[in-house]
Amino acid sequence: MTPDVLRARVAAAYDRLGLPSWPPPRPEGVEPRDEEYSRVSDLHKYRVVHGRAGAWTEVLGALPGVVVERLGPVTAERRAFTRGVRIASPVPGTLPVVLLEQDAGPTEHGDGVDSLHVAVQDTAHLLDYGHPDCGCDACDLGSNDLLENIDDQILSVVAGPFAMLTAPRWTATWHPDGGSMDGGTGTAWDFDDAMRACRRLADGRDVRLPGSCTALVGRSWLEATH
Incomplete structure (x- = not known):
């Protein structure tokens, strides 16, 4: 199997969910306005990242011998996540992928958006940025960019090395x-x-x-x- 085949399977599983999509809010090359940096228009539109996590879980879980372990509320690097899943391959020498979901709502830093973080091996090894990396309107580049970043990050581990x-x-x-x-x-x-x-x-x-x-x-x- 190639990474492109895996991407296609994930995209098909995700499309069946019927989740919304949105274009980049600004034409390419147009800088965000100052007020967009402090504004979050919709805390819940980023729920699409949870759908993408579910699609990856479905597709990876269907590979021969892969084990999917559901996790309840998780704390990782002093962050509280609503739920998670650990997906482990039977291929010797591989690293498990951990997908950690956080629902939108109050946090210690204010209202947070729906988000997804990827870790390897266990919850102690978070990769260096989440999805979305920032939920403000200024950092929104559209749903396609968001989903592609998730795919790229998970594939960096799954496709290896x-x-x-x-x-x-x-x-x-x-x-x-x-x-x-x-x-x-x-x-x-x-x-x-x-x-x-x-x-x-x-x-x-x-x-x-x-x-x-x-x-x-x-x-x-x-x-x-x-």
Whole structure:
């Protein structure tokens, strides 16, 4: 199976839900107005991310030997999530995907929108941004962009290889199409150091990591699946 086949199956499962879509609210190249940065027009329109999570759960859960574990309310990195699901492949060396959903409503920082976060292995290893990354009107780029970002993030783990480094002050992730580093200012390693280490780990080579840094490395789920 290829990542494109998996995308198509997810898109078909999602389309059956009949959820709304919306275009980018501004023409390409037009900057948001100042008031859009502090405005959230609809807390609940982002419920589409929960539908996308359900489509991914359905499609991945249908792969041979995959185990789907439903989670109740979850706290991860001091954030409260309404529900979650852990999806694990039987292919040796793969990393489970954890999808964490948060319903719109009051939070410690004000009213939050419906959102989805992706983690690997367990709830302690959240990837570096959620969906939507920000729910304000200024950051809204339309539903297609939002759903594509979810697909890209989940596929970065499922299609593999994937590597994640976690240290007390920074986190780095890498896959063949890109990588990112959150934090790291004033630490011994910079972005390039982290990416080199991740690539070596994905290749199965030994890497000497900084103290207190841990690594998660996963191969593709899609090997020997149909």
